[in-house]
Amino acid sequence: MKPQAIIFDLDGTLLDTLRDLADSVNEVLEARSFPTHPVLDYRLFVGSGIYKLIERALPEGQRDESLIAECVMECKATYKKNWNRTTSPFPGVAELLDGLTERKIPFAINTNKPQKYADLNVQEFLAKWQFAEVVGQREDMPMKPDPAGPLMICEVMGIDAEACIYLGDSDVDMQTGINSGMTPIGAAWGFRNSDELVQAGAKAVIDHPMELIDVIETFKR
Structure with missing residues (x-):
């Protein structure tokens, strides 16, 4: 059949959508003086929702729930202006x-x-x-x-x-x-x-x- x-x-x-997602997360990371990631690295970060996206992008020693939640809210704001750029x-x-x-x-x-x-x-x-x-x-x-x-x-x-x-x-x-x-x-x-x-x-x-x-x-x- x-x-x-x-x-x-x-x-x-x-x-x-990769560059717009990457730019939105990197903007949050940069504002907090965390290392940012090349766009292609985000291929391994996306796919499981915004919480997991932020968790994977943050440095390993900075992945506590409260910080992730804060960064999720900040990323929603950056994505709001970036979502249709590229x-x-x-x-x-x-x-x-x-x-x-x-x-x-x-x-x-x-x-x-x-x-x-x-x-x-x-x-x-x-x-x-x-x-x-x-x-x-x-x-x-x-x-x-x-x-x-x-x-x-x-x-x-x-x-x-x-x-x-x-x-x-x-x-x-x-x-x-x-x-x-x-x-x-x-x-x-x-x-x-x-x-x-x-x-x-x-x-x-x-x-x-x-x-x-x-x-x-x-x-x-």
Whole structure:
């Protein structure tokens, strides 16, 4: 049976948000006289929500809960002014979403990004396409890799989880797909490499967004 729906991660899968995230965290670190990090280092920091992002960016001896909480609030302020400075869809994403739309395959987003900024990013960069649902980090929904978000999306779409592909660029995404009973597919153009995605349980890893169309057309679960 061919997949009937796609659930996407957002950061590192549909949108290249890394520099805006890195600049926002580095601004907080610099203000506190902590070492900052090269943009590419943030590839290993993102994916598990803002609390984990800050915890990983702080020096090892400065990771107490109260400081992390303060830095999270400060990072929310810096990201508010940085979130759309350099962010853009990855090459091939527009063509993929057009291809899914033409084939009448519904798609949605499940991200650990705060709901407010998930919505803003979709409105700013992906407004052309109709997403069945956008589920971000919010109080009434556990974060990935908990399956609650993806399963709620499937309920909204009226599609069984086993008929859905979960496409993402991190180990968290692969685990989310597995936990949800979906087929996890790795996006190698994102923030992690192919080996990490395979080790995390990816059933396949693709190097370009349009390869997902080929996966759908030749799908064998």
